[in-house]
């Protein structure tokens with residue numbers, strides 16, 4: 001299924017950002033980042049049709065049956081405001097927040113995707129996702145991801161007291177960032193994923209996060225791969241109109 005914004009009005013935009021890593025490295029710095037994200041969202045909300053948050057919104061996230069991690073109120077209140085303006089909220093899970101279940105669907109009426117997803121915006125077909133575990137290699141990460149997405153291990157984890165479970169998981173997430181690897185050019189796993197999809201299923205653009213670097217690479221002759229960047233040190237995002245895709249930086 002393709003999500004369509006085929007008739008996106010000329011003055012409307014779809015925004016993509018990822019890798020906020022809220023919670024990192026501590027509450028205070030994360031709150032300052034949330035406030036900055038809030039100011040960015042204020043600056044775009046009047047022409048936004050949809051806001052796509054492409055994974056690693058949280059440095060660690062786990063939903064228990066009755067409990068969610070503390071914090072992030074600034075972020076939530078801003079998202080509620082955007083929803084009230086009629087803006088679609090679309091989330092992708094990342095490797096740091098795999099364990100998003102239905103809380104944000106319930107609270108924010110957000111749509112949550114766990115795999116790359118194709119969108120039609122104007123005449124452009126665009127595949128968007130977080131980007132972890134795509135392409136060849138990184139078998140260790142894929143092994144752990146298979147455990148983390150396994151229903152039985154998720155069930156087991158939720159019986160660890162949250163104060164302990166979240167502490168353990170945060171320590172683990174410090175070791176599994178997946179964005180410290182050097183840039184590999186055309187050997188980048190996400191780039192290889194784009195090339196593979198392109199062989200049988202043409203898209204005009206591919207947009208992924210995860211790498212914490214701005215990338216703009218041609219995929220074959222007729223497509224481009226953009227990486228969204230990150231919000232820990234920079235404040236980068238992608239703006240999609242019915243005719244163009246642009247990589248931008250939020251400046252105050």
Ligand SMILES: [Mn+2]
Nearest residue numbers: 019056179210
């Ligand atoms: Mn990340």
